[in-house]
Amino acid sequence: MEYIIDVQDIHTFIGQYHILEGVNVRVPEGSITALLGRNGAGKTTTLKSILGLTPPSQGKVVFNGREIQGMRSFDIATLGIGYVPEHRAIFRDLTVEENLKIAERKKGDYARKQEFIFTLFPNLKQLINLSGKNLSGGQQQMLAIARALVADNRLLLIDEPSEGLAPVLIEVLMEAIRQLSTESTIILVEQNFLVASKLAEHYVIIEEGRSVKQGKMKDLVDDKETIHRYLGAA
């Protein structure tokens, strides 16, 4: 099978802490893969290590057939990886439109993608001149995802999209993410197993900095023991 991204046994330190101690993630093109695990297991750090924000000290990250570990973050992103971080990281002093425009990599990216983005999130269109700090949590999350769509990204890294959102909004977001997966491959970090299990086709469980189990989501849903052991929930 063709993998768009192949993370091979990466180790990452933050300061002197050994956060990742051997993580493997393989993601087939055009699918959603969920990274599962408890708080502090290393899911976010895995995403950041792919992007080079916390560069791995060992191991390989192969994106689209090319080794990218050790490259600078902005070079990695330019290869076609979009990032929707935890807590959204919307630019508070920029307007919604500026938040989208800043993500342009080529001139005209925003103009080209505008229609697609606003069909996906019709709400954003009315907020276009509002500054980021005046958005609600749900609107910020939509904007954060929209921002990752402005440039041509083959891979999207989405971190905890449902965090702190009302159930109605989570439904909307799930629908949006499902639509996106027809265009690009997605790695999703999600605490809410229900959300993750509905969206993702594949899963990787990370436990104490190691990837301990991966496979197809539909097998995991029936595997109560694994769920209980690693995710602590049913």
Add this chain to the structure above:
Amino acid sequence: MSAYIRKNYLLLIVLAVLAGLFAAAAKGMESKDFVITLLRGLSVGSLTFLVASGFSLIFGLLDVLNLAHGTLFMIGAYIGWTVYIRPDTFVDLLTPLALIVSGFLLGDLWTVLLSSPQGATRSLLGGRMKRILPWAGILVSALILFLVLSRYPIAYWSLDNYSESPVAIAYNAGQGQDVLEPPAVFERISPWLAFSGLAIGSLLFAFSLSLFGQVKISVPRITWRSFLGFAVALLAGLLLFVFNDTLTGFLAGLNRNWLFLIAVLVAVSSGVALGALMESTLIRPLYIRPTYQLMLTLGLGAIGLEMVRAIWGRPEFTMPRPELFATASGDGCPATSFADWWQYHCSTMIVLDGRIRIYNEILIPIIGVIVLIGVWVLLQRSRLGMIIRAGVQDREMVEALGINVRRVFTQVFALGVGLAALGGVLAAPSIGLSNVMGDSVLLNALFALAIGGLTSYPGAALGSLLVGLLQQFIIKYGQIGIPIPFTEIVFKPTPPIVPASTILLMVIILLILPNGLLGRKE
């Protein structure tokens, strides 16, 4: 609206009190004194703002407290003075400068040499050689450059002989006398040896520096374009050498207004180049160690100060005002209107029976406002400004979008230092050149930023304005005195109260609004 008032009532109260104080201060003096004091306050505020805005841009985006900013303000003034008073020295310096820069314009070639697997340099870079080679190269090239430069003829003033010192030159220039010395000639080194030495030294230096870099993943292709910058720099160096006397003569014969404009441009671009060099070589390796960075900027400030002392000497000297502001008295001066001023080039103008200095109290505030608006437009309307505003909040996210934040860091640092240099060269004809001219300006700028809010651009403007006005009003009241109500005492603030009052204002405002007037909560 009411929500805004509820949220910012403290700020509104403080602003109302300040406005009340301002009105009271205005009422306490005659209108001519008021106009003069107001304009002087604007002038000091503008100079403060030029330093404060750069400082705050740098701190906001890079988290670097650039304590060398006062020194860079001073260096801007001294560079501007040199171009203005001694164009021969300036022109003489251009050729070596172009040659030294030339090697660094071959960046692509160095990358390729370093990256190509069969490249000769790769095999040299095994084991211990990898550590020694760059340093050895830097040492050898520095030696070559030093040997050549110490023999390179540059028309230069003398610090030991008073009649040839900057003080005397500046005085003579102010009297309208010619200050150029006979052109320097090649005696201790032949021109061609000097040129080839500088070019070779530069090539070796640039190559050695590139050895420190990592092997890049994307290797550029070598075409004739890769050599374009190098060739242009070499050619420019040679042309400047051939036409040295012509250019010097042209500059020296130029109207003082145009020469001043050129001096300002050279000072600002030197500031920009110096800032870019500082950030990319010295500041950049220390982003992970902020305390070291702070000490580095402090040390750089001290080094800069000593270099200025070594080159231009310790005594203070003046910079004559450009011709438009030169005529002190007689023949229609002091002017009574701008038309008079334009016709007679007066240095002063009568406004409401008071005499104001046009350069200090009108030109400088106008430039301050132009810069204020210009940088504001840059921040709000350009892509660079958008990246800066976003980066102030979250650098990591900006980088994750595929933007080279480090390059933006260099640009912002260069911009900040350029603004400081602009402040310096503008201040020179007004307050003169001295080794300490940067200190008080930096202090004022720091107070202004604390008052206005550290990383807020409008805050920098408001704080600078307040500091300038407060100081000038206190100085004025030191002359005319404040009658204390219900007594016969007239209180005259003494000079030491001037800086103290600024600090007092800062303390009061910080007690009420811990983030300054327009600063954001941390």
